[in-house]
Amino acid sequence: MRLHLLALLSRGPAHGYELKQDLEQLLGAAYPQPNIGQVYVTLSRLAKSGLIEGEEIAQSSRPNKKIYRLTVAGTEALNAWFEETADEPRARDDFFMKLALASHTGLADQIGLINRQRREYLNTMRTLSKLSAAENRDNRIAQLLIEGAMLHLQADLDWLERCQEELEGPR
Structure with a gap:
């Protein structure tokens, strides 16, 4: 801030x-x-x-x-x-660390983690869709913020799908 x-x-x-x-x-x-x-x-x-x-x-x-x-x-x-440029590659993502440590420690089920995270992302997307519809169309900055957040969420959902395919696939 x-x-x-x-x-x-x-x-x-x-x-x-x-x-x-x-x-x-x-x-x-x-x-x-x-x-x-x-x-x-x-x-x-x-x-x-x-x-x-x-x-x-x-x-x-x-x-x-x-x-x-x-x-x-x-x-x-x-x-x-x-x-400055934004340096936010998500190599230190908290969810990914949970996913990596889940099988390593046996403390959580990886697919269960993926499914919970997927539900959270989908709920967030629904909330953002409602906000977008309610937001004043003249506020282009707010609309761009919502659109960017939704695109990031879609990429995260695609990545979760990739993780699940990899973890459920043959070894």
């Missing part, structure tokens, strides 16, 4: 609740909604590390609010993040 908040602050100063609302509006219902406490804790850490600075703003009928803005170091960190 650190870099997400920095990116939002690149548009101009904002307080924590505004940043939370911006994320929710941008990403829609398919993306896990940020907890406001998590937003403020992250903002505090960003300030301590010198990536943002905060300023108390007095309000007449409400408690003071803190407005945050990027520092030069924050802008540099954000630019570096946008230059």
Whole structure:
């Protein structure tokens, strides 16, 4: 969430609740909604590390609010993040480790694990389909997020099928 908040602050100063609302509006219902406490804790850490600075703003009928803005170091960190590529090959996937260790330890049935994971992926796809239908069609970012998640799930389902074929096939 650190870099997400920095990116939002690149548009101009904002307080924590505004940043939370911006994320929710941008990403829609398919993306896990940020907890406001998590937003403020992250903002505090960003300030301590010198990536943002905060300023108390007095309000007449409400408690003071803190407005945050990027520092030069924050802008540099954000630019570096946008230059990086995502390195997420799933070689360290938790499910795969369960699958590999199931037969090695005798603690679980591999096909049972595959079937449970398949059901979970299918349930998630149904949920995403409903969210896609309910999501505002004008929010292209949210639609792309849902579509990407569904394509990843389909690839995961195909991979589960491949695992099952391999494990049930002749040795």
